[in-house]
Each structure stands twice: as C-alpha cells, then as structure tokens.
Amino acid sequence: MNKNLRWKVIVIVVVMLVFMFGIFGIPKSLSGTGLLAAMTDRIHLGLDLKGGTHLILQVQVNDAVNADSDRGIERLKDDMRSRKIAYNDVIKPDPANNPDKIVIKGVPPEASSDLRNLIGDRLPEYDASSGPENSWVLSMKPQQLRDLKDRAVAQAIETIRNRIDKLGVSEPVIQEHGLGQYQILVQLPGVDDPARVKEIMQSTAMLEIRQAVDKQPYPDEQAALGAHNGVLPDNTMLMHGRSIGASNENGDAVWVISRVSAVAGHDLREARVGRNSQTGSPEVNFILTSEGGRRFSQFTSAHVGDSLAVVLDNKVMEVATIKSEIGDQGVIEGRFTDEQAKDLALVLNSGALPASIKYLEERTVGPSLGADSIRSGMRAAIVGMLAVLIFMLVYYHGAGINADVALILNLIILLGFLGFSGATLTLPGIAGVILTVGMGVDSNVLIFERIREELRNGKTPPSAVDQGFAHAWITIVDTHVTTIVSAFILFIFGTGPVKGFAVTLTFGLLANLFTAVFVSRVIFDYVLSRKQRGEALSIG
Amino acid sequence: MEFFRNPNIDFLGKKWYFLAFSLVFSVAGILSMLFWHGIPLGVDFRGGTLVYVKFSHSPDDNAIRAALDRVGLHNAKIQRYGPLTNDEVLVDLDVQETNEAALDKGKAQIINALETNAPAGKVDLNNASSLTIKNSLLEKDPLHLGTDADARYTAIAQSIVNYRDKTKGGVLSSLDELKSVVDPPVVAALQDGYYLSDFGVRNVEIVGPQVGKQLQTQAKLAVLYSLAGMLVYLGVRFEWIYGVAAVVTVFHDTLITVGAFSLTNKPISLTVVAAILTLVGYSNNDTIVVFDRIRENIKLMRREKLADIVNKSINQTLSRTILTAGLTFLTVLALYLFGGEVLHGFSFALVIGILIGTYSSIAIAAPILVAYQEWRSGRGKAPISMPADTGKKAKAKANV
Numbered sequence: 001m002n003k004n005l006r007w008k009v010i011v012i013v014v015v016m017l018v019f020m021f022g023i024f025g026i027p028k029s030l031s032g033t034g035l036l037a038a039m040t041d042r043i044h045l046g047l048d049l050k051g052g053t054h055l056i057l058q059v060q061v062n063d064a065v066n067a068d069s070d071r072g073i074e075r076l077k078d079d080m081r082s083r084k085i086a087y088n089d090v091i092k093p094d095p096a097n098n099p100d101k102i103v104i105k106g107v108p109p110e111a112s113s114d115l116r117n118l119i120g121d122r123l124p125e126y127d128a129s130s131g132p133e134n135s136w137v138l139s140m141k142p143q144q145l146r147d148l149k150d151r152a153v154a155q156a157i158e159t160i161r162n163r164i165d166k167l168g169v170s171e172p173v174i175q176e177h178g179l180g181q182y183q184i185l186v187q188l189p190g191v192d193d194p195a196r197v198k199e200i201m202q203s204t205a206m207l208e209i210r211q212a213v214d215k216q217p218y219p220d221e222q223a224a225l226g227a228h229n230g231v232l233p234d235n236t237m238l239m240h241g242r243s244i245g246a247s248n249e250n251g252d253a254v255w256v257i258s259r260v261s262a263v264a265g266h267d268l269r270e271a272r273v274g275r276n277s278q279t280g281s282p283e284v285n286f287i288l289t290s291e292g293g294r295r296f297s298q299f300t301s302a303h304v305g306d307s308l309a310v311v312l313d314n315k316v317m318e319v320a321t322i323k324s325e326i327g328d329q330g331v332i333e334g335r336f337t338d339e340q341a342k343d344l345a346l347v348l349n350s351g352a353l354p355a356s357i358k359y360l361e362e363r364t365v366g367p368s369l370g371a372d373s374i375r376s377g378m379r380a381a382i383v384g385m386l387a388v389l390i391f392m393l394v395y396y397h398g399a400g401i402n403a404d405v406a407l408i409l410n411l412i413i414l415l416g417f418l419g420f421s422g423a424t425l426t427l428p429g430i431a432g433v434i435l436t437v438g439m440g441v442d443s444n445v446l447i448f449e450r451i452r453e454e455l456r457n458g459k460t461p462p463s464a465v466d467q468g469f470a471h472a473w474i475t476i477v478d479t480h481v482t483t484i485v486s487a488f489i490l491f492i493f494g495t496g497p498v499k500g501f502a503v504t505l506t507f508g509l510l511a512n513l514f515t516a517v518f519v520s521r522v523i524f525d526y527v528l529s530r531k532q533r534g535e536a537l538s539i540g
Numbered sequence: 541m542e543f544f545r546n547p548n549i550d551f552l553g554k555k556w557y558f559l560a561f562s563l564v565f566s567v568a569g570i571l572s573m574l575f576w577h578g579i580p581l582g583v584d585f586r587g588g589t590l591v592y593v594k595f596s597h598s599p600d601d602n603a604i605r606a607a608l609d610r611v612g613l614h615n616a617k618i619q620r621y622g623p624l625t626n627d628e629v630l631v632d633l634d635v636q637e638t639n640e641a642a643l644d645k646g647k648a649q650i651i652n653a654l655e656t657n658a659p660a661g662k663v664d665l666n667n668a669s670s671l672t673i674k675n676s677l678l679e680k681d682p683l684h685l686g687t688d689a690d691a692r693y694t695a696i697a698q699s700i701v702n703y704r705d706k707t708k709g710g711v712l713s714s715l716d717e718l719k720s721v722v723d724p725p726v727v728a729a730l731q732d733g734y735y736l737s738d739f740g741v742r743n744v745e746i747v748g749p750q751v752g753k754q755l756q757t758q759a760k761l762a763v764l765y766s767l768a769g770m771l772v773y774l775g776v777r778f779e780w781i782y783g784v785a786a787v788v789t790v791f792h793d794t795l796i797t798v799g800a801f802s803l804t805n806k807p808i809s810l811t812v813v814a815a816i817l818t819l820v821g822y823s824n825n826d827t828i829v830v831f832d833r834i835r836e837n838i839k840l841m842r843r844e845k846l847a848d849i850v851n852k853s854i855n856q857t858l859s860r861t862i863l864t865a866g867l868t869f870l871t872v873l874a875l876y877l878f879g880g881e882v883l884h885g886f887s888f889a890l891v892i893g894i895l896i897g898t899y900s901s902i903a904i905a906a907p908i909l910v911a912y913q914e915w916r917s918g919r920g921k922a923p924i925s926m927p928a929d930t931g932k933k934a935k936a937k938a939n940v
Contacts, residue, residue, distance in 0.1 A: 048882070051705075056751060058750070178754070181754070193669040193671050193672070359746075359748070360747075360748040360750055360751045361746065361747045361748060361751045362744065362745075362746040363743075363744065363745045363746070364743065364744040365743050366705065366710055366740070366741060366742045366743055367701075367702075367705040367706065368594070368704070368705035368706065368708075368709050368710030368740065368742055369592070369710070369742040369743045369882075371705065371706045372709065372880060373880055373882055375880075376878060376879055376880030376882075376883075377879060377880065377883075379878045379879075380874045380875045380877070380878040380879040380880075380883075381874075383874040383877075383878050384870060384871035384872075384873075384874030384875065385871075387870045387871070387874060388867050388870060388871060391867060391870065392867075394541060395541045395542075395863075396541075397541075427880075427882055427883060428811050428814060428883070428886060431875055431879065431883055431886060431887070434871050434872075434874065434875055435818065435868070435871060435872070435890075437871055438867055438868035438869075438870065438871030438872065439822065439825075439864075439868055441864065441867050441868075442825065442864040442867070442868070445860055445863045445864045445867070446829065446860055446864070449859055449860040449863070452542075453856070471836075474832065475828065475829055475832045478777060478828045478832065479824070479825040479828050479829065481773060482770055482773060482774075482821045482824040482825065482828065483818070483821035483822055483824075483825065484821070485766065485769045485770070485773060485821060486766040486769070486770075486817045486818060486820045486821035487817075487818070487821065489762050489765050489766045489769065489817065490762065490766075490814055490817045490818070492762075493758045493759070493761065493762035493765075494762075494810070494814060495810070497810075497811065498810050498811060498813075498814045501811070501814050501818075502814070505818065540541050540542065
C-alpha cells in the first residue's frame with residue numbers, strides 16, 4: 001500500500017470510529033441487547049415512534065393587548081381627571097379585532113393640546129389623532145403592538161414550560177411555532193393522560209382579589225341588575241361564580257364586584273395545598289409577595305366589614321367578610337378533589353398566562369401504534385437494504401462488495417449523525433434512511449456503469465476507474481444538490497415527523513458523497529494496487 | 541451481469557406514443573380532480589378529527605355507527621384501517637361535527653359511544669392511563685406494601701400498560717392475560733375495579749380548520765419553491781431551456797402522482813406532500829444524468845443533429861437510469877409492502893412517482909429540448925449551445 005492510500009484508509013477508519021461513537025457512545029456491553037440499549041439511548045425517537053402528544057396552541061394575543069389597553073384607559077382617566085381635562089367617555093369600539101384602539105369622546109377643543117401633551121407624557125406607546133365630534137382616537141404604535149404580542153407569546157411559553165416541568169414530563173418540547181402566527185408547539189412524549197396536561201396548560205391561572213360590592217349573590221344577571229334598578233354602581237361589574245353558602249351549591253351565581261382588583265396574579269408568591277381545619281377537605285392556601293401583602297393589608301384595613309372576592313380566571317371562587325386587617329395570606333376553598341387542589345396550586349405557582357390559549361391541533365400517538373411503527377419501519381428498512389445489497393453483489397460481483405461496504409458506511413455515518421446532533425428519528429425519518437440507501441446507491445451505479453463503458457472502450461483498469469470517477473463526479477453533485485434542495489425546502493415548511501424525514505434524507509445524501517466517491521475510490525485503488533498489470537477488474 | 545449492452549432504441553421517434561401516454565394519465569387525473577373525487581385531502585389539510593380504534597375482535601361497522609348515532613355523531617365516516625386481520629377502524633369526523641371551540645370533544649364522544657356496555661362503577665382497563673391504574677392499586681394495596689408502595693405500584697402499573705400496548709397491540713381481551721406480568725393479588729384487585737372494553741384507542745389526530753388552511757398554503761408554497769429552486773439551479777448549471785424542460789417534466793410527474801391519489805381516492809396528508817417534494821428532487825436526478833450526457837456528447841459530436849445526440853445520450857445512460865430507478869424502486873417497494881399503514885400514502889406516492897419520474901426523464905424532458913431546438917432553427921436561429929465546461933472537469937481530464 002502506498003503512503004497516500006494508507007493515509008486515506010486511516011481517515012476512513014477514524015471517521016467510522018467517530019460516527020460509531022455517535023451511534024453507540026461507549027456501550028456498557030457488546031451483546032446485542034447492550035448495543036441496542038446504547039443506541040436507543042443516543043438516538044432520540046420521535047413522538048410517532050415512542051408515543052405521546054403533539055399540540056399546537058394559539059395564544060390569544062389580543063387578550064394581552066386588551067389587558068394592556070384596559071390599564072391604559074384606567075391611567076388615562078385618572079390623569080385626565082387630575083389634569084382637569086373634561087371628557088364624556090373613554091371606550092374601546094372593537095375590543096375583539098382592534099384591542100389596542102381607544103376612543104375618547106367629548107373632549108372640548110380647547111383641551112386638545114393638553115390632551116396631546118398628556119398622551120405624549122403618559123401613554124407614549126400610543127399614536128393619537130383627533131376624530132369627528134370632539135373625539136380622539138388612540139391606537140398603539142405598530143412596533144409596540146408587535147412587541148407586546150411577542151412578549152405575550154414568550155411569557156406563555158415560559159409559563160407552560162414551568163407547569164409541564166412540574167408535572168415531571170420528560171423531554172418536553174415547548175417552542176414557538178410558525179412565523180408570527182403567535183402559535184406554540186408542545187410535544188409531550190409518553191404522556192398517557194393528555195387530557196389532564198391540556199387542562200393544566202390551558203388554565204390561565206389569573207388570581208385576583210376584588211371587593212364584592214353586594215354580600216349576596218344573585219341567581220342570574222337580570223336579578224343582579226334589577227337589584228340596582230338596572231344600572232350598576234360605578235366601577236363595578238357582574239361576574240359569575242359559585243354561590244357560596246346558598247343551598248344550590250353547584251348552581252351558577254352572579255356577583256356584583258369591583259372592576260379593579262386589589263391584588264392580582266403577579267402579587268402571588270406561593271400557593272400550597274392544605275386541608276380545611278374543620279371539614280378536612282382540600283384547599284389551596286396562598287401567600288402574597290411583600291408588595292402584594294402591603295396593598296392587601298391597606299385594602300382590608302380600609303374595608304373592614306365589607307366582603308372580598310377571590311377571583312380565579314374571571315370566576316368568583318370565594319367570598320368572605322373582612323373581619324379585620326389581613327396580612328399576606330389567603331385561602332381558596334372549593335369542592336376540590338386532592339388532584340384538583342394539587343393542580344390548582346401548580347398552575348398558580350407557575351404564574352398566570354398573559355393571554356388565554358386555544359388548541360388548534362392535537363395528535364396523540366398511542367404507545368402501541370408507536371411500537372408497531374418501529375417494527376414495520378425496521379422490517380421495511382431491512383428488506384429494502386438487503387434487496388439492494390444482494391442486487392449489487394449479483395450485478396457487479398467484486399465491485400458490488402465495494403458498493404455494499406460504501407452503503408453500510410453511509411448508514412453508519414447517517415445514524416451517527418443522528419446520535420451526535422440530537423435530531424429525532426421519526427417514522428418518515430426511517431423512510432428517509434431507506435430512501436438514502438436506494439438513492440445513495442445511484443452514485444455507485446453511475447460510477448460503475450461509467451467504468452464498464454470505459455473498459456469496453458479498451459481502457460486499462462486503472463485509467464477506466466480514473467475516468468469513471470472523474471466523469472461521474474459532476475453528475476453526482478448535480479443529482480445530490482437537487483434532492484437536497486427539495487429536502488431543505490421540506491425542512492423549512494414541514495413539521496414534526498416530516499422534518500425528521502428531511503433531516504435524515506439530507507444527511508444521508510451528504511454522507512453518500514463521502515462514502516460513494518471517496519471511500520469507494522480508496523477501495524478501488526487498494527484493489528488495483530494489489531493486482532498485476534493487465535489483470536481484469538471484477539465489475540460484473 | 542449486464543441488462544443492457546449497447547442499446548440503440550429510437551426514443552425520440554416514439555415521442556407521439558409517449559405524449560399520448562402522458563396525456564391519457566394527466567387528463568384522467570385532472571378529470572378526476574375536477575369532476576370525480578376532487579383532490580382528497582387528509583385531515584392535516586382539511587381539519588377534523590380522526591380516531592383510530594383497535595378492537596379485540598372483528599369490528600361490526602353497523603354497531604359502531606349505531607353507537608355513534610346515539611351520541612349525536614351522525615355524519616361520522618367509519619372505515620376499516622389496515623389489513624382486515626388488524627381489526628382496526630378509523631372513525632372520521634368533519635370539522636363541523638367536532639366544532640372548533642371544543643377540539644377534542646369528538647374524541648371523548650367517540651370513546652363514550654363505544655363504551656356502551658360498561659358495568660357501573662368500573663373503569664375500562666383498555667383505555668386507562670398508568671396513572672389511573674397506579675392510583676387504584678395504591679388505594680387497594682393488594683400486595684400490602686409498606687413505605688415504597690408508590691414507586692412499586694407505579695412500576696407495576698407501567699408494566700401492565702406496557703404489556704397491553706407493546707405486546708398485545710393496545711387491547712387486552714381478558715384480565716387473566718395479565719397473570720403473566722403481575723402477581724395474582726394485583727390481577728384480583730384489578731378485577732374488582734376494572735373491566736375490559738373490546739377496544740383501545742391507538743391514535744388520535746385532531747386538526748382545527750385554521751391549522752389546516754395554514755398547512756395547505758405551506759404545502760403549496762413548498763412545492764412551488766422547490767420547483768423554482770430546480771429551475772434556477774438547472775438554469776445556472778446548464779442553460780435556461782434545460783431548467784424549463786426539467787421543471788415541465790417534474791410538474792408532469794407531480795400532476796400524475798396527485799392524479800393517482802385522486803383516481804384511487806387516497807387522502808393526501810403531510811407525509812404525502814413530503815414524498816412529492818422528494819420526488820421533485822429525485823425525478824430530476826434522471827433528467828440531469830441524461831442532460832449531463834447530452835452536454836458531453838454535444839461537444840464530442842459537433843456535426844450530428846441534436847435529435848441524434850439526444851437519442852444516443854439516452855441510450856448510453858439507459859442502463860444506469862433503469863438500474864438506479866430499479867434499485868430505488870426496490871427500497872420504496874419494501875416501504876410500501878412492509879412499512880405499515882402509517883406510511884401507506886407516503887410510499888404509494890413514491891412508488892408511483894419513481895415509475896413516472898424515470899419514464900418522464902426519457903420520454904418528456906429530452907424531447908422538449910429537441911422540440912425547442914427545432915422550433916428555433918425553424919425561425920433561423922443558431923442551435924442551442926452549452927456553457928463552457930467547469931474547471932473541475934477539465935482538471936480531471938488533464939489528470940488522465
């Protein structure tokens with residue numbers, strides 16, 4: 001073997017060892033099961049193979065914008081009052097579609113410049129323009145609006161990750177999905193109770209404490225309005241909830257409560273499951289932050305004798321009379337089961353979602369189907385691979401061995417890459433591996449056919465091999481590039497299993513460039529170097 | 541061994557037969573898309589709910605339909621899934637049926653409907669999670685475990701679920717079967733609180749209409765982009781007419797493949813689109829090999845007519861074309877036959893596409909080149925030229 005060839009062989013052996021490490025790591029035992037265990041340890045299986053749940057959630061970002069513009073309106077009203085700017089009303093004409101649009105009605109013309117200054121000072125994120133009949137239209141600046149929505153998605157991802165981590169799901173995927181669609185992709189491998197996880201993710205967990213203006217609930221909204229002669233007191237609203245203390249405990253009840261909350265979600269420090277000292281039923285105790293606690297004690301000391309309402313996700317959970325100033329603790333009682341109380345504490349601790357979420361897509365692959373898919377995928381891979389290997393041997397004889405070695409190395413590199421990169425192997429990914437074998441052998445066939453042609457034209461074996469590789473090389477690059485281009489586009493547009501297919505196909509074909517051209521050439525050179533001058537080449 | 545030794549077939553002389561063949565299949569596909577089955581979309585693209593249910597015995601479609609009707613799912617499509625011996629049924633609900641607000645309502649309804657003969661107060665072990673099983677074992681404590689009861693019962697519940705899902709394909713037909721994996725007292729405890737329904741849910745796919753539309757747009761864009769990518773790459777590497785010829789060819793392949801799905805009324809899912817995109821790349825392989833040879837031969841045989849050069853090039857590469865297509869076809873056929881039901885549409889697209897793609901690189905791409913050249917010389921212009929050889933190739937030659 002000449003020196004050049006020896007170096008090339010060393011390169012090949014090193015590459016193989018590196019990728020073998022990628023597949024198996026350093027296996028604990030060399031038995032079949034030991035190797036298999038080492039392999040499944042390094043190559044991650046997709047949801048479609050190991051079972052699990054795939055969800056796409058839509059963050060209702062308009063909720064977050066509405067909350068922000070509501071706060072804006074409160075601030076605006078306060079400031080207009082303090083700067084003595086007269087107005088009739090401040091409304092949001094279309095909260096569902098244009099949640100950032102605020103209309104101020106009835107501002108006298110002489111107050112225009114004052115109002116403009118105020119908005120510039122206090123609501124700099126809004127653009128203001130004067131509209132018809134002394135009204136002013138405020139809408140959020142596009143950049144600020146985008147930021148607000150992006151923040152809502154980022155915060156939702158963070159919150160959902162917190163919750164799922166606490167549930168102890170292993171290797172979840174939680175990430176933004178699509179571009180600018182405000183969607184989140186959640187993948188939960190091996191979760192066999194997806195309904196509960198979905199419930200926990202979806203819960204907004206917005207905890208507030210507000211004043212209950214009327215101490216008694218009403219059976220429905222009409223009754224509540226009727227009690228106030230059809231007009232609710234200033235800054236109050238109707239809210240549904242449990243009818244605490246009433247005989248129909250499961251029934252709906254309507255409370256009249258204050259519009260603003262004394263304490264809100266971000267004032268919460270910790271929630272814990274406890275037991276009611278009298279009934280022994282589960283309840284959730286919460287502790288407020290020092291800032292929240294300070295406001296809570298201010299509120300309670302100012303409202304001794306009034307009622308307070310614990311509101312969770314816009315539903316009244318609890319109403320109690322304030323007997324004295326309360327520090328920083330509270331309790332939510334409900335007819336919880338142990339599990340429900342645990343889940344509620346979990347969602348409260350993980351923080352509130354900035355906006356509600358909606359499920360757009362759900363795919364649950366049962367583990368039994370995953371196991372079947374692995375079986376059939378492997379079977380197809382082995383059958384397809386053997387068919388190709390045997391055909392190459394029969395058709396090309398000696399050179400067939402060369403092609404088979406190159407193909408097997410191709411597979412090792414591909415699987416090793418999967419192990420190194422942490423890319424997941426999906427069922428279409430297995431199909432990609434099989435296709436790599438079928439398409440990769442194309443390069444060998446191109447080269448071999450060309451060598452045969454050159455031999456037929458009377459060239460000596462070394463020069464035929466040389467010519468074969470030289471002529472086939474450009475064609476091989478062209479064919480690989482076209483397939484990789486479409487695989488790349490597939491990778492950009494595809495999701496989940498399809499992405500896995502694009503990844504395996506791309507890397508299979510890249511590896512093929514190395515094995516079918518470099519490795520195969522080295523084998524030919526080695527074979528030729530051991531032959532006598534004029535001895536024939538075995539190529540079928 | 542050798543299949544083709546110096547073939548000399550006049551492919552271009554048969555171009556009218558090829559054209560007729562392609563027309564028949566394209567038109568049949570188009571007619572089916574327009575007037576018969578349309579383009580059958582999978583749940584990925586049209587939205588809806590699919591629940592795959594495996595039964596422990598041969599399922600009775602009418603009984604399932606009646607059960608679904610009782611819970612108000614009147615338009616559910618029920619079809620057998622996979623080979624008959626699998627006893628698996630696919631229940632298909634439209635978007636309208638499941639409604640967007642409660643995306644998983646349909647799934648719960650189907651499971652409720654099928655659990656008709658549930659004994660009061662008992663839980664269905666075939667559709668119970670390991671958490672549920674663990675909790676009820678923990679409550680009954682059949683093994684009288686002490687401190688580590690939680691961990692032990694978790695492991696036992698997991699082994700029961702594994703046995704059900706991995707060994708038994710998702711459905712147990714008798715609780716006694718469990719005696720092979722867990723201790724008799726556990727089985728006895730389970731018999732107390734559980735029963736076995738005759739089915740297990742294997743797979744659920746719920747896609748809201750919004751995602752479906754989004755995916756449709758993405759799939760169309762992806763196919764368009766990859767066609768454009770091919771056009772640009774081949775235009776740069778060869779000459780623009782080669783790119784056009786290749787893209788027309790690939791479009792022809794895509795049309796016939798989608799037509800085959802329409803004619804056989806097989807749903808087009810995301811993975812099918814993935815297969816079609818792969819075909820866009822793969823079908824170009826053969827075309828490129830032929831084009832490469834045409835380019836090489838144009839330089840060697842300057843005096844011959846393009847039609848003769850093209851014919852010669854196709855013949856020279858025929859052995860390789862048939863061989864590689866045959867080998868890829870072998871692997872795809874293995875996928876189609878053994879890859880299981882989940883990959884059925886995917887491998888079907890590849891089987892059709894590889895056959896058509898190989899045929900079209902000979903029968904469509906090359907004749908387009910010749911037809912274009914004849915049209916140009918008819919207008920008195922110079923024959924198409926080829927760009928200069930790349931440096932690499934020239935260097936390789938110098939090495940000889």
